[in-house]
Amino acid sequence: MGLSYNAIEAEKLTTAEYYGKALHDLAVEHSDVVALTADLAKSTKVAAFSKAFPERLINLGIAEQNMFGVAAGLAKNGFIPFTSTFAIFAAARSLDQVHTDICYQNVPVKILASHAGTSFGQAGSTHHSLIDFAAMRSLPNMTVMCPCDGAEAYKLVKAAYSIPGPVYIRINRGFDAIVWDCGPEEVPFVWDKATTMMEGDDLTIIAVGSCVFQAIQAARMLKADCGLNVRVINMHTLKPIDKEAIIKAIDETGCIVTAEDHVIQGGLGSAVAEVVAEHGKACKFKMLGHDNSFSTIGLQEDLLSIAGIDSNGIEEAVAKLMNLNIHENESWEDEY
Amino acid sequence: MPVNYKPFDKAEWLRLEAKAHELRKFTLQTSIWGGSGHMGGALSAMDIMTILYHRFMKHDPSNPDWDDRDRFVLSKGHAAVGYAPLLVDLGYMPVEELHIFNLTGSKIGMHLDSNKVRGVDFSTGSLGHGISLGVGAALAGRMKGKDYMTFVLCGDGEMNEGSNWEAIMSAAHYKLSSLVVFVDNNKCMIDGRVNDVMSIEPIDKKFKEFNFNVGRIDGHNFSQLNIAIEAAIQNFKNGGDKPTAIILDTYKGEGVDFMKDDYVWHYGTLDEEKATRAFASLEKYYEERKARAEREGK
C-alpha cells in the first residue's frame, strides 16, 4: 500500500491544516459553504479559508450550543455549514442541538470534531472525547466518519459536502502519524467502504482514526515476530458501516480485533460486534479501547499505550487471543 | 414594507380581534381532538402569532419555501396546539390533519416537525434553541442579500435556558436588526409562577444590557403590538445596528376565565363540562376585546 516513511515533502500538512485546506478548496468550488467556529479558528487551522473568504467564517465565541443552532438555521436557509469545535463539546455539551436542530431536522450541517480521543492528552478528561462515536452513532440521520491521517482527512472533508444530511467527522489535535505517504489526491477513498490497508488471512485488525497507524505497526510486528499475515482494515466510516468488509473478515480470517481511541462501550468495537453477532458465525473477537474508564493526563502516545491501543498493546492482545509467544526470538544485545 | 400593509385603524383592529378569537377557539378544539394540550401557553401567545401572520409577515401558503418570506421560529415549541391551527387556517394544511392532532400516525403533534408540517420553518420543542436558529436564518438572509425579517417567539420560563443568552449575545454581536425576539411573559411555568421557580426579571433590562433594542407591552393589546412590531421592522429597514426584543406581558390561558394566570393550565385536558365553560368564556372574552377596540380604535 506504499507505506514509506523515508520521503520528506515540504508540503506535508498536519491533519488540522489538511482540514483547513479542504474547507478552503470546497469554498472555492461551492458558494454555499460557510465555516463556523466557537473561538477555535486558530486551533482548527481555518486560516486559509478565513483569508480568502472572511465574510464566510462565522465565529460564535465560546458558545457551542448556539453555534450548532445557528448552523442549523443557516443550513435550513441554503447554506452548507462546516461547524468545528472540540469533539467533546460537539458530542456532550451540544448534543441536544445536534440531536434536535441538526439530526431531527435532517439538515446538511457538517460537524468537524477536533481534539478527539485522547489527542489533547495533557488537557485531561474535560477535553478528551472518549464517548463521541457512541453518541453520534446513535443519532438517526447522522453519518459518522474518522480519517486515519491528514491526507485522508482532506479526502473525507471534501466527500462530506456531497453526503446528504448531517455528517460528523472526528479528527485529532493535528499531529497524526502519516499513514498515506502521498498527496491527498492519491489516497484511495470510497466514503462508505472500508479501506484495506494490509492483506492477510490469519486474522483481522479493524481500526479507526489514530489506531489505524498503530494497527499497521502491530501487523508488521506480528509478521516479524511470529510470521502472521494480518489483515488491517481502516474503518473510516463508522456509520453507515461497511458490513461486507466485516463479514469477509469473519468468513476469511475467523478472528477480529478492533482498536479505537474511544470507550469500548458503543464505538467501533460495538459497531463491529453488532455485525459479528448478527452474522451468527463463530469468530474470535476482542475489542480494544478505553474500558469504561476516563483517561489520565499525559502525552497521547503514552495514553494510547496505557489503554493498550498502541502497536504494542494491539500485538499483545492478538498474541493473547491466539496463544502466541511474541517475545521468543527477541534479542537485547547491542549491535556493533 | 410588508405586503398588504394597511393602516392600523379600527376596522383593522376589529379584523384582528375576530381572527384571534377564531384561532383561540380552534386551539381549544385541537386540544380536544388530541385529547389534551398545552393550552395555557398557546392562548397567551395567540395575539402575537395572529398579528404577525395576519398583518406583518410576508409569506405564501402555496409556496412555503419562498426564499424571500419572513421567517417565524416558535421557540416555545409546545405552543404548537395554537400554531398548527393558525397554519391550517391560512391554508398550509387541510383541517383533517388536525383531527388526529397528537394521535399515533399524525404528522402534527405537541411539537411541530418542520419536515412534516408545511409552513413550519424549524422543528422546535427543546427549549432555548429558537433564537440560535433565528440567528442562523438572519445571517443567511444577510449573506444572500435578502431583506426578510426573522421573528422568534420564546416563553418566559424558557429564558432560564443558558443557550438563549449565547444566541442573544451573538445576535447583538452580529448586529442582526432583522431579528426580533418576543418573550411571551405569561409569568407561569410548570412547577409554579416563574418568579417562584426561577425568576427572569427584569427581563427587559437584561435584553437591553445585551445590546438589544427593547420594548415592553401588553401582549394582548393589538394597538400596542402593532406599534412595537412596526418599530422593530422600521429599525431594520432604516439600517439599525441592533436586534429587537419585545417583552409581551401576557396571561397564561388568556380568554378562558378558569385557566387565566393559573400555571396548572400549562398542559391540560378539557372534559365535556370544562369545554363548554371554556368556549363560553371565550365568547364573553371576545366581547370584551371587541369593546376595547371600539373604544380605543381610531
Next chain:
Amino acid sequence: MPSNETRYANKVFMAGALPLMKIIATDDRSLSKLFRNVNAVYQVSAMADGEKEAVHFVVTNGVWETCQGVYGGSEKIDAELAFSSMEKMNAFMKGDMTKLPSIKIKNIKKFGLFMAVLLKMSSLLNMTDAPEDEETALFLCKLYFALLSTGISALNKIGHPSISEWTSKSPDRCYQWDIVDHSEVAAYLRIAEGKSKAGKGIYPRSAPFVTMKFDNAYSALLILMEKGDMFDMTANRQLIIEGGPEFGVQLGDHMVTVGRLAK
C-alpha cells in the same frame, strides 16, 4: 575508586566510541584493504577497583567483530592498550596525550594496523567543523549515530540515572536516527521497560516510534557537533521529528548526555 561520572564516561568510550573502529576498518577503502585476510585480536582495557573493564575486537579474514568485556578466547591478543585506571583512559580518549596506556604488543605489524584505525577514528571524531566532501560528512554521521545508539544503550545497562529512568518507564519503543536518501548511515535504539538495544540501519520490525530525520549530512552534523539548535532546525525543516516532538526532545537530551561524557 572511580566515581559514577568516570564509569559512565568510560562506558561511552568502551561501548560507544571504540566500537567505531570496526565501522572505520570496514568502510574505509584503504583501511579495509590493509586488513584483507588479516586475523587479529585487539583489546583496550582499564583497571577499576582491581577489576578489568575492556572492549576487544576479533578480526577474522579481515572481518571485525566487536565484543564488550575481556577477551577470553584461545588466540593471543596481538595488541592491547591497557590503562591503569578509567580516569587515565578517559583523559586519553578526550585527547590528553600525557595519559598514555601501557601498550602490550605481540605482533608489531598488526599493532600498526590497529593504530592506523585508531588514528583515523581520532581524526574523524576530533573534527570541529563539518568536512567539505559529502561522502566524509555522511560517514561521520554514521559514526556519530552508531556511537549514540550503542553509547546510550550501554549507559542504560549500567544504570545511568537519567537514561535508565527513561528506559524503565518506557513501553517498547524504537528511536531512529536517519538522513534523507541515506539510510545506509542510519542507526536506532530500541528501549522497553528498562531494556535497551542498539541497532544499525532502519529498524526492521515496524515504523520507529520517533525518527530524528535530517535533510542532509550537514544538518545532522550541526546537531551532532552541538552547533545547531534543535528547535530552530525543526522550524526550518533541516530536522524533521517523525513522531511525538516531546519524545524527540527526550532523545535529544540523552544525546547531549553522551556528548558531554565524551568531551
